[in-house]
Amino acid sequence: MNVDLPSPVRRRRIRLPAWCDGSGPESDIIITTRIRLARNIAGFSFPPHASPVERTAVYGAVTGALKAFGTGSTMKAFNFSTTSQLEAQYLVERRIASPDLLSTDGDRGVACDATQRLSVMINEEDHIRMQCLVSGCQPIDAWKQIDAFDAQLGTAVDYAFERRRGFLTCCPTNSGTGLRVSFLVHLPGLILTKSLDAVLQGASQLGIAARGFFGEHSDAVGSIVQLSNHTTIGACETEFIENTLSSVQEIIACEQRARERLLSEARLELSDKIYRAWGILAYARTLSVAEFMNCSSALRLGRDTGLFTEISRKELNAGMLVVLPAHLQKHTGRPLDKNEIPLVRAERVRSLFFKKRTGSLSDIVIPGGI
Amino acid sequence: MKQCQECGLHPATIHLTQIIDNETLSFHLCEECAQKRGIHISITQQPAPDVRPEPSPALPDRECGSCKKKLSEFKSKGWLGCPSCYRAFEKEVDELLFRMHGSLEHKGKGYRSMMATAVLSGSDLQLALKAAIQDEDFERAAVLRDSIQDQKGTAPA
Numbered sequence: 001m002n003v004d005l006p007s008p009v010r011r012r013r014i015r016l017p018a019w020c021d022g023s024g025p026e027s028d029i030i031i032t033t034r035i036r037l038a039r040n041i042a043g044f045s046f047p048p049h050a051s052p053v054e055r056t057a058v059y060g061a062v063t064g065a066l067k068a069f070g071t072g073s074t075m076k077a078f079n080f081s082t083t084s085q086l087e088a089q090y091l092v093e094r095r096i097a098s099p100d101l102l103s104t105d106g107d108r109g110v111a112c113d114a115t116q117r118l119s120v121m122i123n124e125e126d127h128i129r130m131q132c133l134v135s136g137c138q139p140i141d142a143w144k145q146i147d148a149f150d151a152q153l154g155t156a157v158d159y160a161f162e163r164r165r166g167f168l169t170c171c172p173t174n175s176g177t178g179l180r181v182s183f184l185v186h187l188p189g190l191i192l193t194k195s196l197d198a199v200l201q202g203a204s205q206l207g208i209a210a211r212g213f214f215g216e217h218s219d220a221v222g223s224i225v226q227l228s229n230h231t232t233i234g235a236c237e238t239e240f241i242e243n244t245l246s247s248v249q250e251i252i253a254c255e256q257r258a259r260e261r262l263l264s265e266a267r268l269e270l271s272d273k274i275y276r277a278w279g280i281l282a283y284a285r286t287l288s289v290a291e292f293m294n295c296s297s298a299l300r301l302g303r304d305t306g307l308f309t310e311i312s313r314k315e316l317n318a319g320m321l322v323v324l325p326a327h328l329q330k331h332t333g334r335p336l337d338k339n340e341i342p343l344v345r346a347e348r349v350r351s352l353f354f355k356k357r358t359g360s361l362s363d364i365v366i367p368g369g370i
Numbered sequence: 371m372k373q374c375q376e377c378g379l380h381p382a383t384i385h386l387t388q389i390i391d392n393e394t395l396s397f398h399l400c401e402e403c404a405q406k407r408g409i410h411i412s413i414t415q416q417p418a419p420d421v422r423p424e425p426s427p428a429l430p431d432r433e434c435g436s437c438k439k440k441l442s443e444f445k446s447k448g449w450l451g452c453p454s455c456y457r458a459f460e461k462e463v464d465e466l467l468f469r470m471h472g473s474l475e476h477k478g479k480g481y482r483s484m485m486a487t488a489v490l491s492g493s494d495l496q497l498a499l500k501a502a503i504q505d506e507d508f509e510r511a512a513v514l515r516d517s518i519q520d521q522k523g524t525a526p527a
Contacts, residue, residue: 040453042453042509042513043453043509044452045437045451045452046449046450046451046452046453048449049437049439049449049450049451049452125449147479154481159481160453160509161481161513162456162476162512162513162516163476163480163512163516163519164474164475164476165456165474165476166476166478167476167481168453168456170449170450171448171449171450172448172450172456172463172466172467173448173466173467173470173471175456175467175476176471176476176477176478177476177478177479179478230470231470231471231472231473232471233467233471233473233474233475233476233477233478234471234472234473234474234475234477235473235477235478236477236478236479237478237479239477
């Protein structure tokens with residue numbers, strides 16, 4: 001039977017961020033590493049308490065400072081008070097702006113480099129939240145980049161800092177280093193063996209906070225969880241990073257054991273689940289984000305366990321972005337209503353995953369032993 | 371014998387224990403004070419009256435001298451208004467930080483604020499610190515204090 005391939009919807013080419021390349025150590029489980037630093041400018045109220053005039057002054061000071069030095073000068077700034085809603089939502093989907101930034105007022109936004117590896121949110125909860133987002137497990141590399149960037153920016157604006165308390169933040173729970181290191185991890189093994197909750201409870205005892213793919217209060221859709229440090233004061237930045245990494249590696253070891261168990265005890269069921277997911281993505285005429293993410297998770301697990309080789313990690317990472325509403329609308333070049341989006345999403349997935357393939361599922365070689 | 375916890379003048383002859391919402395409250399009163407509170411000693415069983423102490427008048431709300439953020443707002447939302455709030459609500463912030471992080475001491479990277487002007491030194495810094503405290507500019511005061519400590523640290527023995 002032939003796959004009914006749609007005519008390619010080729011409207012706008014969307015440049016993918018650097019982290020989508022799927023490179024870096026342990027990228028079979030750790031999708032991205034992100035390090036964020038929170039900073040505020042001395043003499044100004046924190047954004048939630050600031051007047052519109054103060055927000056404008058802070059926005060101007062930060063964007064002006066970015067233009068003045070090397071890395072920052074190549075950044076493009078998006079002021080959410082003048083940017084279209086679609087563009088702002090697109091930047092949120094890219095994980096360089098937070099959803100909270102959409103709902104506040106006044107001059108606020110994000111500046112990022114072309115690869116979106118380095119970005120700076122301005123006037124969110126804090127005046128400055130800078131982040132380095134990289135593929136795989138590269139916390140030291142990310143730290144070096146963001147540390148250098150922070151040092152440069154700190155010479156152009158005056159950070160609110162006290163020796164005893166460190167960098168002062170709007171919510172005192174972020175004060176001190178202002179550092180949050182987070183790993184976006186794919187844990188289908190723990191979910192399928194029903195051990196994720198227990199593992200995350202243990203991690204919580206070690207000071208690790210867990211959130212879903214779409215941030216705070218979101219579910220582990222697509223078996224993807226963000227793991228980050230809870231504590232920001234009382235140790236130096238590299239200690240926080242190393243301690244968090246050490247706990248995350250324990251979770252990864254649990255995931256690897258769960259995968260080995262699935263492969264030895266339920267290989268056929270696992271393979272069945274993977275190829276059913278492949279079938280849904282090939283034939284579905286409508287797709288929700290959750291359904292795509294869950295199918296994509298099965299394919300990712302198949303790829304990382306050697307049961308499925310049809311698709312690259314880079315394509316899977318790209319898929320996580322291009323199925324989101326603002327990305328679909330940017331791609332089609334027109335607004336889409338909520339009934340149209342699931343249809344366009346299914347079409348987009350077929351275009352992305354199946355366009356270059358033979359079009360026949362019978363041609364797919366299933367690895368031996370299944 | 372215990373004295374009446376209400377008047378403190380007479381021996382407490384009435385001992386009452388109430389458990390409300392899993393909270394145990396004990397009262398030791400003299401007869402006179404018990405009657406004032408509506409407690410009548412009787413051999414018939416009556417539900418015990420509510421003798422919880424009148425809620426003490428709420429402490430007056432405080433606010434940050436710099437941004438006027440109220441302590442009550444910080445307590446309800448967890449957000450401070452400006453860097454000076456760290457000084458204005460020092461006790462409350464410290465309690466929160468210690469509860470969450472188990473530490474109050476920054477051990478990460480340092481930062482040399484541009485607010486501490488390099489030209490100030492010694493007694494000038496002390497004067498500037500006094501002025502900043504008088505102006506309730508605690509942010510600048512903290513920076514100046516750090517600078518004074520830095521200078522002490524680097525002074526030849």
